[in-house]
Amino acid sequence: MSQAPFGRRLLRVTSTDELGAYRVLRVADPHGPKPRAGQFAMLAAAEHWGGGREQRPYLPRAFSIARHSGGEAHFLLEDVGPGTKRLCELEAGDRLWALGPLGRGFTAPPEDLRAILVGGGVGIAPLAILQDAIAAPVTVLLGFRDRAHAQGATLLDSARVATDDGSVGHRGLVTELLASEIERDPCAVVYACGPAGMLEGVRALCARTGTPAQLALEAGMACGFGACFGCAVPRRGGGYLRVCLDGPVFDAGELERIDEHAGLSEVGQPV
Amino acid sequence: MSIRFCGLELAHPIINGSGTFDAIAAFRVFGEGLRGAFPFAAYVSKTITLEPRAGNPPPRLWEAPAGLINSIGLPNKGLGDYLLEDLPLLADMSTDPSGAGDSQAVPLITNVMGSNAEEISRLLEACDERPEISAIELNVSCPNVHTGLDIGADPRQLEQVVRAVRGRTGKPLIVKLTPNTADVALCARAAQEGGADAVSLINTLRAMALAPNPLSRPPRPWLGGVTGGLSGPAVRAVALAQVAAVAARVAIPVIGMGGVQSAAHARELIDVGATLVAVGTASFLDPAAGARIAAALHAGTAP
Numbered sequence A: 001m002s003q004a005p006f007g008r009r010l011l012r013v014t015s016t017d018e019l020g021a022y023r024v025l026r027v028a029d030p031h032g033p034k035p036r037a038g039q040f041a042m043l044a045a046a047e048h049w050g051g052g053r054e055q056r057p058y059l060p061r062a063f064s065i066a067r068h069s070g071g072e073a074h075f076l077l078e079d080v081g082p083g084t085k086r087l088c089e090l091e092a093g094d095r096l097w098a099l100g101p102l103g104r105g106f107t108a109p110p111e112d113l114r115a116i117l118v119g120g121g122v123g124i125a126p127l128a129i130l131q132d133a134i135a136a137p138v139t140v141l142l143g144f145r146d147r148a149h150a151q152g153a154t155l156l157d158s159a160r161v162a163t164d165d166g167s168v169g170h171r172g173l174v175t176e177l178l179a180s181e182i183e184r185d186p187c188a189v190v191y192a193c194g195p196a197g198m199l200e201g202v203r204a205l206c207a208r209t210g211t212p213a214q215l216a217l218e219a220g221m222a223c224g225f226g227a228c229f230g231c232a233v234p235r236r237g238g239g240y241l242r243v244c245l246d247g248p249v250f251d252a253g254e255l256e257r258i259d260e261h262a263g264l265s266e267v268g269q270p271v
Numbered sequence B: 001m002s003i004r005f006c007g008l009e010l011a012h013p014i015i016n017g018s019g020t021f022d023a024i025a026a027f028r029v030f031g032e033g034l035r036g037a038f039p040f041a042a043y044v045s046k047t048i049t050l051e052p053r054a055g056n057p058p059p060r061l062w063e064a065p066a067g068l069i070n071s072i073g074l075p076n077k078g079l080g081d082y083l084l085e086d087l088p089l090l091a092d093m094s095t096d097p098s099g100a101g102d103s104q105a106v107p108l109i110t111n112v113m114g115s116n117a118e119e120i121s122r123l124l125e126a127c128d129e130r131p132e133i134s135a136i137e138l139n140v141s142c143p144n145v146h147t148g149l150d151i152g153a154d155p156r157q158l159e160q161v162v163r164a165v166r167g168r169t170g171k172p173l174i175v176k177l178t179p180n181t182a183d184v185a186l187c188a189r190a191a192q193e194g195g196a197d198a199v200s201l202i203n204t205l206r207a208m209a210l211a212p213n214p215l216s217r218p219p220r221p222w223l224g225g226v227t228g229g230l231s232g233p234a235v236r237a238v239a240l241a242q243v244a245a246v247a248a249r250v251a252i253p254v255i256g257m258g259g260v261q262s263a264a265h266a267r268e269l270i271d272v273g274a275t276l277v278a279v280g281t282a283s284f285l286d287p288a289a290g291a292r293i294a295a296a297l298h299a300g301t302a303p
């Protein structure tokens, strides 16, 4: 894993763009180390972080590094609460605090296996930098709620899309697309990130078909560097793993059943 | 700025709160260089128990107004593996507060918890044998299995327990008081009478949050451990009051903590009587918070 400089650093937003239901945030990080695909950063706006509704946000928030080029880090954001809302409001020239790159990233696929990238919602973010990092062609399957969210698919190349409402691509679950892909060509390795339900679907399918899989998990985090033990997910065989330190990318075999607290928060839930 | 505390020589008055900085994890994330440029003047371990503990089921965190409620549940590998695996990795830590290259050793303070005097005695005896450990902090926020009351919440029980275990170690013994009690100053006196060399406070305030989904009927607690402990800026005013009350009633040194985010906050705790100040939750926002606060204290600048 790429090691992070000790201490958070103050970075400047270079540009932001709307991408359907999401926001793309680009940040100048000339001195930051090059991240590995799957690593993340803890972000907090430099101004007006806190003091909002319920006096939140207070803690920094975790975001996958969606892309890294030319000394710029890109993030894909979805406004689901006070922290993401504040970060979505940032404009070019604004400053934010960043700590990272953090966590254990994806491991490159063996040469004889085709990589299938499976993303759900904002969980497509780490798959973009992964696609950049894999030289060989990959299969990309992405699931979204509706048309506005499905616009996020343009972050990756040649994605096949599924939507819950059928407004774009396959109507149904992205795991249905994955099942037929594995059936067609079982010599594959799966890389997945998305909501807990999707990850559990991928985990169960890959376990059944004997397909190796790397899953990028989420969990509520306070620190991102192994200090608080707050981001625990059950480890197969007992005990817990720290998502920020032992993950966020895990071999599917390391994990128990993935429940709601180990995936993206169920977006759109009333808070 | 060098400071003496229970016979230890510390580079500055800023240490970490137990359970809020995992040095071994930090070396993995930020590199081995951190070992020689440690942000704290002493390193306090997470609470260690006799047997391994997995910790509470998730979710373990809830963000409160300007604070954090945690129900981590004291996960740790247990005394045996802590001594065997962790202690060697914690050796050779040093800090260089001025950045001028005059680095100073970072002593190790091991925080332990047991549910009765016998368990605590075994923990203290084992720590006493290890030269790597400079002092022991006793977490008394542990329910007595018979009364259900936290050992540290009842002054009489606290004094008895501390007196019973005191002789098991010649190392400095710090009692980490619980704030969840009627009169924390009385508890601090009790710890002193029992033979403690220092007291530290505040630990987290017992707190609870309900799951945000209004559709869940009946309302259900958010945290896997049902209740948790509140820390961060939200508790700083409480910490100031409790540290002041305790420092006014005991003759032994006091380690103050609770919501410290800046050198000005640390200075306030020192002004009301703390010898050392611990930084906890603020490290989650920035792992270098402790170093920044120590440097600003040194320079006499706030924050």
Ligand SMILES: Cc1cc2nc3c(=O)[nH]c(=O)nc-3n(C[C@H](O)[C@H](O)[C@H](O)COP(=O)(O)OP(=O)(O)OC[C@H]3O[C@@H](n4cnc5c(N)ncnc54)[C@H](O)[C@@H]3O)c2cc1C
Binding pocket: A040, A057, A061, A062, A063, A064, A065, A075, A076, A077, A078, A079, A080, A081, A082, A083, A084, A085, A122, A125, A126, A217, A218, A219, A220, A221, A248, A265, A266, A269, A271, B061, B062, B063, B064, B212
């Ligand atoms: C490794 C990792 C990578 C991530 N990558 C991305 C990414 O690339 N893009 C992206 O948009 N998101 C990403 N996330 C998710 C992102 O971190 C969260 O959406 C964000 O933290 C939400 O913060 P908020 O303040 O906007 O919402 P919150 O209010 O924190 O709400 C989010 C959810 O948290 C729970 N919640 C509500 N209130 C509280 C409270 N007071 N305390 C604790 N929990 C509460 C609820 O389940 C709620 O639905 C990632 C998370 C992780 C761990």
Ligand SMILES: Cc1cc2nc3c(=O)[nH]c(=O)nc-3n(C[C@H](O)[C@H](O)[C@H](O)COP(=O)(O)O)c2cc1C
Binding pocket: A228, A229, B016, B017, B018, B019, B020, B046, B047, B068, B070, B072, B074, B111, B139, B176, B201, B202, B203, B204, B230, B231, B232, B233, B235, B257, B258, B259, B260, B278, B279, B280, B281, B282
């Ligand atoms: C996530 C977390 C874990 C903690 N774990 C421990 C622990 O293992 N033992 C202990 O004595 N105190 C523990 N504490 C309490 C802190 O050491 C400190 O007393 C408290 O958080 C108040 O300081 P703060 O507001 O600066 O965080 C923990 C606090 C937090 C937030």
Ligand code: FES
Binding pocket: A220, A221, A222, A223, A224, A225, A226, A227, A228, A229, A230, A231, A242, A243, A244, A245
């Ligand atoms: S977020 Fe703090 S340990 Fe993982």
